[in-house]
Amino acid sequence: MRAFVVTDYAHPSKIPITQNAPEPKAGPGQVLVDVYSAGLNYFDILQSQGKYQHQPPRPFVLGSELAGRISADSPIPDGCPFRPGDRVFGAAQGAFAEKVAANWQALVSLPDNMTYDQGAGLFVTWPTSYEALVGRAQLKPGEWVLVTASAGGVGIAAVQLAKALGAKVIAAAGSPEKLEVSRQAGADHGVDYTKEGWQKEVLKITGGKGVDVIYDPVGLIRDSLKCIAWKGRAIVVGFAAGEIEKLALNLVLLKNISIVGIHWGAYTKNEPERVPVVWNELLDLFSSGRAKPIVYRETFPLERTADGLAAIEQRKTWGKVIVHVRPAAPTAKL
Template identity: 40%
Template sequence: MDDRKLSEKAGTRSWVVEAPSGAARLVDGQMPAPGEGEILIEVAATGLNFADLLIMKGTYQDTPPFPLTPGLEVAGRVIEVGGGVDRFTPGTRVLAYTGKDGLGTHLVTDARRVLALPDEMDDVTAAGFQIAYGTSHLALTRRARLQPGERLLVLGAAGGVGLTAVELGKALGARVAAVARGAERLEVARRAGADELIDPDNEVDLVDRFRAAGPFDVVYDAVGGAMGEAALRAVAPEARFLLIGFAGGEVTRLKANHILVKNTDVIGVHWGAYLNFAPEAFRQSLSELLGLYTEGRISPHVSHVLPLEKADDALALLRERKSTGKIVVTVSQ
């Protein structure tokens, strides 16, 4: 047998969206072959992200052409490697940020997007690990330069990325205020290390509540809209305001005069782009995070695990904000 591939079934199965905002269905297909610099992976599990919902609508900045299979990050094992790939061998357990095709039994991806999995990490944990922890780690360390003793405000603190920001912020020595809706979601944030809990639905004036908890040296805004705008009013001089995403459905509109008078840095964070313009920073960050996991210093939270046949239900949980932490779809046949 060729030591560059394992013998596998000829067929694949993928969850395919035919057109923007259209219906999806499971489709059988032929096994793909890796090209130069690529790896064929048998997918064990796929982590869902808010970006998957945007991709299905055709509104995400990196939407592939339709028909498409969503699923940006996976865990699985190497089946075959293409020419020029020497870091992996068939049978190796891996995690990969693929950007697409995760909701399928097999996929081909660039070997630069793949990392070997430590034995201590199971497939479900690995599938939802990279984007959430990678985003927060690079945002807080490289972009915001968060220091011990500083105050960190996390908007959307019970969601996929927000919860990791709470956990990593606390690990970096910050005092963390977590913002999430409902007692159950706030309790998840508290268990991740949040020092202060804020439910925006219970506040008459959110700006006043933020000011009472602050002033904040760093704001981690994964929500957008009015909540982000209120947070800007409660920052300390020379604060760093991280634009992570707009899960609330509206872009944060920050007033230039507020930014000016507080000498505030407004910082955009697009985690996936680091793979292209700073790949070493990308890989070093993930390597450090895997080290933190094996040392038991971070504890990924997965609230729901569903099979590929129930991908619709899994995405509905994400769309309706009925999950905390990550949702993972198990894929292997």
């Protein structure tokens, strides 16, 4: 099969696609999936170079997000609800390949109204943003939300979810194009956070009150607290800018605020009962059309995976960047 195999650690741009990689074998609790589309993440670049927190033994196949069909020759473990041919999306190491072995519990049925491209980038970003806003920040209708990196993978999901929950959204991003993408996703206002004093613009938009919730995947909590409201909640989602912030705690006291974290990946271990609840609510939002996964305008064939990853590295992309693993991915059923 064709696959992005990492034998020696290197930047993805230095690794060619292997044409005859061995097919994976399903382990206990696993099914085989024919991959149609795979989602790209910054951490793929790190893993390819041996710099990520999770490194499989070499040689390994890169990639972790996918959408496809349960393979015709897949074993079906006890309790697994899927059957060969079912459309699924989810996570598994080795997604940049024509076939992958996946734990069936890390797969979800792909809704009929969704393409493989849309499904391939869903599994991490959407539940992260949903649980951040609902479970952690307890967002209420009518509240103001500031989303930083609002056009990025988790950010664009947060914009749509905050709107679907009845909030007023201020998108903060680094280019006019990304602000336009955020507006199209439903943001009420946009501010360019590369401009000095952007927090004053946020205060002006909110009539001086500030935002009730800050959703921050960048590492801009300290800067964003300049425009948080009394009793606001700031959610630590990630550090895309590369620095883990330090914070003077008097800032927390002065405005009576809460700082909360979200680590969606840890829910399967610490709070597994919450996972299907979040997915059911998300699948409802998708099937009603109130939320829609957004795919970057350029998709890449498997052979150009490195170009897609380079676009992420260069901060050019918005939404989810997708690789087509099989040439003619069938479209959604509807």
